[in-house]
Amino acid sequence: MMLRTVARAAAAVGPLVGRTGPSVRHSSRITGFHKLSHEDRLAAVQKKSGITDGQVSDLLGMDGIGFDLANRLVENVVTTISIPVGVATNMIVDGVERLVPMATEESSVVAAVCNSALQCRGTGGFFCSTSGPNMIAQVQLVDVGDPANARLKILERRHEIAELCDATDPILTGLGGGFRDLEVRILETAGGPMVITHLVIDTRDAMGANAVNSMAERLAPLISEWTGGRTYLRILSNLADRRIARARAVWPVDVIGGEAVRDGIIAAFQFADADPYRAATHNKGIMNGISSVVLATGNDTRAIEAGAHSFAATTGRYRSLTRYEKTADGDLAGSIELPLAVGIVGGATKAHPTAKTCLDIMECEDADTLQRVMASTGLAQNFGALKALATVGIQKGHMSLHAGNIAMAAGAVGPEIDEVAAELVSRGTVRQDIALEVLAELRAKYGKNQ
Numbered sequence: 001m002m003l004r005t006v007a008r009a010a011a012a013v014g015p016l017v018g019r020t021g022p023s024v025r026h027s028s029r030i031t032g033f034h035k036l037s038h039e040d041r042l043a044a045v046q047k048k049s050g051i052t053d054g055q056v057s058d059l060l061g062m063d064g065i066g067f068d069l070a071n072r073l074v075e076n077v078v079t080t081i082s083i084p085v086g087v088a089t090n091m092i093v094d095g096v097e098r099l100v101p102m103a104t105e106e107s108s109v110v111a112a113v114c115n116s117a118l119q120c121r122g123t124g125g126f127f128c129s130t131s132g133p134n135m136i137a138q139v140q141l142v143d144v145g146d147p148a149n150a151r152l153k154i155l156e157r158r159h160e161i162a163e164l165c166d167a168t169d170p171i172l173t174g175l176g177g178g179f180r181d182l183e184v185r186i187l188e189t190a191g192g193p194m195v196i197t198h199l200v201i202d203t204r205d206a207m208g209a210n211a212v213n214s215m216a217e218r219l220a221p222l223i224s225e226w227t228g229g230r231t232y233l234r235i236l237s238n239l240a241d242r243r244i245a246r247a248r249a250v251w252p253v254d255v256i257g258g259e260a261v262r263d264g265i266i267a268a269f270q271f272a273d274a275d276p277y278r279a280a281t282h283n284k285g286i287m288n289g290i291s292s293v294v295l296a297t298g299n300d301t302r303a304i305e306a307g308a309h310s311f312a313a314t315t316g317r318y319r320s321l322t323r324y325e326k327t328a329d330g331d332l333a334g335s336i337e338l339p340l341a342v343g344i345v346g347g348a349t350k351a352h353p354t355a356k357t358c359l360d361i362m363e364c365e366d367a368d369t370l371q372r373v374m375a376s377t378g379l380a381q382n383f384g385a386l387k388a389l390a391t392v393g394i395q396k397g398h399m400s401l402h403a404g405n406i407a408m409a410a411g412a413v414g415p416e417i418d419e420v421a422a423e424l425v426s427r428g429t430v431r432q433d434i435a436l437e438v439l440a441e442l443r444a445k446y447g448k449n450q
Contacts, residue, residue, distance in 0.1 A: 028097040029121070030089045034111070045087060045361055048099055055357040065352060073348060085296055085354070086110035087361065090117035092125025093247075093369075093376045100377055101358035102292035107402040109288045112384030113377055123250040123331075126376035130368050134180055134242035135203050135341060137212035137235065139220050141195040144229030150195050151184045153226050158182045164222070165199060165215040172211055177204040179215075197223060200242055205367040207299065207343035212236045238303045239310040240341035247375035248335040249383075250327060256387060262332045264390030265383070269324040276318040282382070283312055283321050286336070289381025293374045297362075298348035298355030300341075307339040322382050336379040340371045403430045410435035416442060 026048040033041060042056050071077040088100040088110050102110050117125065144150045154161075165179040172178055181200035186193055199219065201212045216234035224231050253262050272282035287308060291301045312321050322336045344367050349355050364370045403421035410432055412420045416439065423438045424430045 026097065028089050028091050028099050029118075030099075033087070033089050033114075041087070045099060048097075049361045049363055051357055051360045055353075055360065058353050059357060065354070069351065073351065083295065085358065088113040088117065088377065088380075090114050090121060091373070091376065091380070092117070092121060093373050094126070094128055095124070096363075098363060098373060099361050100293060100373060101296040101361050102289070102377070103296040103358075104288065104292040106288060107405055109292060109381060112388075113289055113380045116380035116384040116387075119255050119383075120249045120251050122252060122255065126247045126249045126372075126379065128245065128247045128372035128375060130246070130371050131242060131244040133177070133203050133205070133208075133367055134200050135208040135212050135240055136237045136242060137199040137201065137216040138233065138237050139197040139199070139216050139223055139231055140233040141197065141223055141227060141229045141231050142191070144193075144195055144227050147186045147193040147195050150227040150229060151186055154184045154195070154197055154223060155182065157222075157226060160222075161199070161219060164218055165201065168215045168218050169211045172204060172206075175204050177202040177211075195227070195229065198237075203343070205344050206346045207303070207341055207367075209236050209300075209303075210346070238306040238341070239314075240307050240339040241311060241314070243339050243341045243371075244337060245340040245371035245375040246335065246337045247372065247379045248333065249376075249379060251332045251334065251383065253331050256332060257391065259330070261387065261391055262326065262330075265332060265386045266324045266326065268386045268390055269320055269322060272320040273323075279312065279318050279320055282385075283309065285385040286321050286378045286382045288385075290340070290374050290378040293370075293377050294342065296355065296358040297342070297344070297364075297370065298350075298352045298358075299343065300347075303341060307341060311339050322379060324386070334379055334383055336375055336382070338375065338378070340374050342370050342374065343367050344370060406430055406432055406435045407439070410439050412439050 028048065030044050030048070033044065036044065038060070042059055045051065046056055065080055067077065070080050083103045083105055085101050085103045086109075088102055091098045091100050091113070100113065102113070104110070120126070141150065161182055162179040166173045169178070178201065179199070180202050181198075183198035183200065185196045185198070187196050197219070199212065199215055201208065201215060203211055213235055216236075220231040220234045223229075253259060256262060256265075269282075272279045287305055290308070291305060294301045294304050308321060309318075312318050321338050322334060324332060324334045327333050343349055344359055344364060349359070359370070362370070362373060364373065403424040404417055406424060407417045407420035410420065412435070419442055420435055420438050423442075424435060427434065
């Protein structure tokens with residue numbers, strides 16, 4: 001019955017989804033999306049992305065994973081935990097309209113991306129570039145008395161190492177991936193010098209952890225044989241600085257509220273870039289957007305966050321992942337650059353039905369496209385947060401949306417939730433003790449009326 005309802009809604013949802021814009025696809029601009037019913041939202045998403053009725057049925061079920069699949073993904077399974085998946089609208093990435101599924105429990109994150117993307121649609125949205133799908137595997141060599149000599153011995157074996165790596169994963173090689181480069185560093189440590197070998201591997205549309213780890217494992221005993229030292233760790237690095245994604249956008253000064261708002265955003269960025277205490281929160285906000293897409297697509301949130309925060313410190317101090325500046329026309333230009341080691345094949349990305357559907361909603365044909373969408377989402381989220389901080393303050397926007405969560409935490413149910421939330425917002429104090437007080441007053445009032 002529910003699926004038939006969605007089908008009927010999909011047939012009637014045409015006016016909600018525009019057909020104009022910079023790409024031949026339906027527009028990601030869906031007016032009033034947040035006001036639609038669950039069925040009508042899915043109908044609009046299906047109309048835009050072409051997901052199947054079966055996928056819509058899975059999303060209507062609000063689950064998508066049973067015990068058998070969960071028990072194969074991780075150990076000792078007893079249950080699963082559901083995270084809301086919202087869809088960010090208004091996104092244009094490299095001229096293509098895209099809906100962006102975001103899995104997050106935090107209020108205002110999805111709304112911020114929608115609003116930020118809307119404000120730069122007039123300048124074309126987000127423009128991106130990437131450095132290629134290359135991952136690094138490290139092999140640690142210790143107990144070598146002549147590290148400089150050992151380094152050169154390893155470099156001399158480049159051709160042999162390339163053949164070994166490609167033979168380790170012939171499927172990857174057949175897809176056009178495989179060995180790309182060899183680097184060997186001498187690292188001074190408290191325990192003496194170590195020789196660290198880096199294998200640079202093109203992993204194509206996979207995140208690539210299993211492939212590069214296997215290559216490092218096979219190479220390690222040979223490095224010991226060639227150098228006379230001992231190898232220990234053989235594992236990928238999550239500082240994936242050979243897998244960089246970049247995004248930029250321009251927000252017209254008259255659209256965002258004027259020069260004072262523009263200058264406030266630039267000052268907020270400069271604060272974060274100079275102060276690690278501020279940068280930690282600034283970059284966390286960026287990851288609110290990125291990690292939501294990472295999670296929705298079944299990728300590794302911990303790997304992405306570790307890589308991003310490490311990258312933010314590669315200059316020797318922890319800095320902002322984004323930059324803002326004034327254009328020659330007086331508008332606001334924003335940009336982001338960070339490693340994003342994500343894939344669309346392997347692991348939960350293909351095993352989890354909701355993750356597969358989220359990729360289809362986004363219409364991501366390859367990992368490169370997914371990187372671009374994620375970087376754009378992070379920039380959009382950051383712009384939204386900085387604009388709020390530079391104008392009304394984070395509490396007014398974020399806490400207004402968070403009021404419903406506070407109302408539920410206080411025990412409000414059904415229509416009570418909206419009533420309690422509205423009263424919290426009107427009082428300008430969104431706290432659980434106030435919510436309890438408002439709820440008690442509301443119930444007492446209804447009790448007297450009954």
